[in-house]
Amino acid sequence: MAADRLYLDHAATTPMLPQAQAAMVAAMASWANPSSPHSDGRAARAMLEDARRRIAAALGWDGHILFTSGASEAIAIALTRAKAARIVTSRVEHDAVLRVSKDAERLAVDGDGQVLLPELAPGSLVAIQHVNNETGVIQPLADFRRAGLLLFADCAQGAGKLALPDADMIAVSAHKFGGPPGIGALLIRDLALVEPSGGQEQGYRAGTENLPAIMAMAAALEARGEWMPVAAALRARLDAGIEAAGGEIVARDAPRLPAIASYRMPGLSARAQLIQFDLAGISVSAGSACSSGSLKTSHVLGAMGWDAAAAGEVVRVSFGPQTSAADVDRFLATWTAMAKRAGR
Numbered sequence: 001m002a003a004d005r006l007y008l009d010h011a012a013t014t015p016m017l018p019q020a021q022a023a024m025v026a027a028m029a030s031w032a033n034p035s036s037p038h039s040d041g042r043a044a045r046a047m048l049e050d051a052r053r054r055i056a057a058a059l060g061w062d063g064h065i066l067f068t069s070g071a072s073e074a075i076a077i078a079l080t081r082a083k084a085a086r087i088v089t090s091r092v093e094h095d096a097v098l099r100v101s102k103d104a105e106r107l108a109v110d111g112d113g114q115v116l117l118p119e120l121a122p123g124s125l126v127a128i129q130h131v132n133n134e135t136g137v138i139q140p141l142a143d144f145r146r147a148g149l150l151l152f153a154d155c156a157q158g159a160g161k162l163a164l165p166d167a168d169m170i171a172v173s174a175h176k177f178g179g180p181p182g183i184g185a186l187l188i189r190d191l192a193l194v195e196p197s198g199g200q201e202q203g204y205r206a207g208t209e210n211l212p213a214i215m216a217m218a219a220a221l222e223a224r225g226e227w228m229p230v231a232a233a234l235r236a237r238l239d240a241g242i243e244a245a246g247g248e249i250v251a252r253d254a255p256r257l258p259a260i261a262s263y264r265m266p267g268l269s270a271r272a273q274l275i276q277f278d279l280a281g282i283s284v285s286a287g288s289a290c291s292s293g294s295l296k297t298s299h300v301l302g303a304m305g306w307d308a309a310a311a312g313e314v315v316r317v318s319f320g321p322q323t324s325a326a327d328v329d330r331f332l333a334t335w336t337a338m339a340k341r342a343g344r
Helices: 018-029 039-059 071-080 095-099 211-223 228-244 270-279 299-303 325-343
Strands: 064-068 086-090 105-107 124-129 150-154 169-173 184-188 260-264 314-318
Touching: 018 211, 039 064, 039 211, 064 071, 071 095, 071 124, 071 150, 071 169, 071 184, 228 260, 228 325, 270 314, 270 325
Parallel strands: 086 105, 086 124, 124 150, 150 169
Antiparallel strands: 064 184, 169 184, 260 314
């Protein structure tokens, strides 16, 4: 990032940690195909399996790990190849879930974005985000562990920040916690839950494993610090400043990941805000980075009961371990000045 810019879009992607960069460079220097039978291939396979064990230990996971190109592929494997009677998800899921579950039942949410779970038939697979990527709202996934139900948790935003929930399948993505883009995993307790496809990763994902990125993913997880308490203090500082300046906090009273927050600035569109923040050297977003290029109205806010006009005035701010109180104050000063101009 440029030295004079302030990056507050870590929910879209967070910069690679130095430890992850070093691990990736080192793996590139000794690269070989882990599926090759010769000694170089066997050495690469040993590195790969060691990284798998390290990632499991870092995440506190005792099931299988299937490496993928990211959370979107892990989601697609879980939801298109699951051996489930039906798939149920919610109206506030990431587009990566909605795209591959077009025929799924969509559960409603309350005004705070909490999923309302009805009684469901045994054998249903419930696919829910642990942490919403737009609002930071944390779903109480322990309540979803009902007899006869299978639970798939999209943990792209929570992994490496919160303890993993108890679930049958979990999707994670390395570039959300300081690893490189293009690598993630499907965590699965029982491989029999999904149909195999042949190829690598125990026959569940075809393609040569990206060993350098996998090594970087392991290093990033091991290097992460316990920074959520710091993030919570920063977010409280930001929340207070936004409200003092006449702004509105999305899902204010819901349990939220400290690193993600969304705010409404009445009277100024998100598009105009993003332009002005960018000119001020500040990077934020409007909703998900996967869809913010079009700046379409957030389906998440719509499901929470926001009208299109109000939802169109919301931007997302997200922290990383490098974010400081000075960064929050700089953003607040810019936000407050913009809000005053908008209110005139």
